[in-house]
Amino acid sequence: MQTAETPKIPVGISSCLLGERVRFDGGHKRNTYIMHTLGQFFEFEAYCPEMSIGLGTPRQPIRLVSEADGTHCVGTRDTKLDVTEALTASAEDQKSWHSQLFGYILKKDSPSCGMERVKLYHGEHCERTGVGLYAARLMENFPNLPVEEEGRLGDPVLRENFIQRVLIYKRWHDELEVPTDAGWEQLHRFHAVHKLTLYSHNQAQARVLGRALADAPASEEFATFKQHYLSELMPLLKIRATRGNHVNVLQHIQGYLKHQLDKDDKQELVETITHYHRGELPLIVPITLLRHHFRRHPHPYINDAHYLNPHPVELMLLNQL
Numbered sequence: 001m002q003t004a005e006t007p008k009i010p011v012g013i014s015s016c017l018l019g020e021r022v023r024f025d026g027g028h029k030r031n032t033y034i035m036h037t038l039g040q041f042f043e044f045e046a047y048c049p050e051m052s053i054g055l056g057t058p059r060q061p062i063r064l065v066s067e068a069d070g071t072h073c074v075g076t077r078d079t080k081l082d083v084t085e086a087l088t089a090s091a092e093d094q095k096s097w098h099s100q101l102f103g104y105i106l107k108k109d110s111p112s113c114g115m116e117r118v119k120l121y122h123g124e125h126c127e128r129t130g131v132g133l134y135a136a137r138l139m140e141n142f143p144n145l146p147v148e149e150e151g152r153l154g155d156p157v158l159r160e161n162f163i164q165r166v167l168i169y170k171r172w173h174d175e176l177e178v179p180t181d182a183g184w185e186q187l188h189r190f191h192a193v194h195k196l197t198l199y200s201h202n203q204a205q206a207r208v209l210g211r212a213l214a215d216a217p218a219s220e221e222f223a224t225f226k227q228h229y230l231s232e233l234m235p236l237l238k239i240r241a242t243r244g245n246h247v248n249v250l251q252h253i254q255g256y257l258k259h260q261l262d263k264d265d266k267q268e269l270v271e272t273i274t275h276y277h278r279g280e281l282p283l284i285v286p287i288t289l290l291r292h293h294f295r296r297h298p299h300p301y302i303n304d305a306h307y308l309n310p311h312p313v314e315l316m317l318l319n320q321l
């Protein structure tokens, strides 16, 4: 199991979320949960695209407008101020340090940093279909990078989902993005230790990915398949893990104990999973009970699975699921 001493993971963040006074009105949007809780595990790399292109603070607000030649970002008072290219170039210029990140937390609603549902103006009418220009180029350059908005991190399921994606993306880089002669072997191991986690998101898609991996070595070059695997893995992890899917995974794990547990222990496990299913217990309870049983009755596949060996930050979040 990983410990609290595990090195912090580099994650990009909109500067205003860390309390930097970089907003158009000279204020900030400090998020104490991000700073104090996630900050224990993530090494934040803060960046404000609007400051980086020299807009200064305070400044006139900018907004996204739909023009005949595409989306522009212009001043709300002086529409001649067009920072479309500057904001996109700002993301492009940061590619080098972006490539060292394992996640990014963006400020919602911003015409620069917003990940989705940003106001896009058609004349005086607006709809929430825009994407901040800095964020758009960041996500285009790094389509597998876990990205989330601070507003959505208030939802326990989305929060756990984002953190899990960051942790798995980091593991991917540590284990698969290193020169080795044993690439296929490592990818098979990576898949095996994450299989139960993938099942909690979508069992059918996880099986398809597993089959593709099983069939691949005979016909595909490793480097090509590895990129294909990652491009399937990250969207799969983005699917919300439901309580029902977790129950299926817990029952699957329970099956490995059918010859090891006595009647009372089996009954206790069944009841614990049932209570979790009904929403009467958090996920940490059946997981802790299973971990206890597998310490006494080890099974190599289950004991190695990350599902039962969460990172400390995940362990904390399982109390809320």
Ligand code: SF4
Binding pocket: 014, 015, 016, 017, 022, 023, 024, 047, 048, 049, 050, 051, 107, 110, 112, 113
């Ligand atoms: S949302 Fe982005 S551009 Fe706006 S102040 Fe925050 S970091 Fe700067």
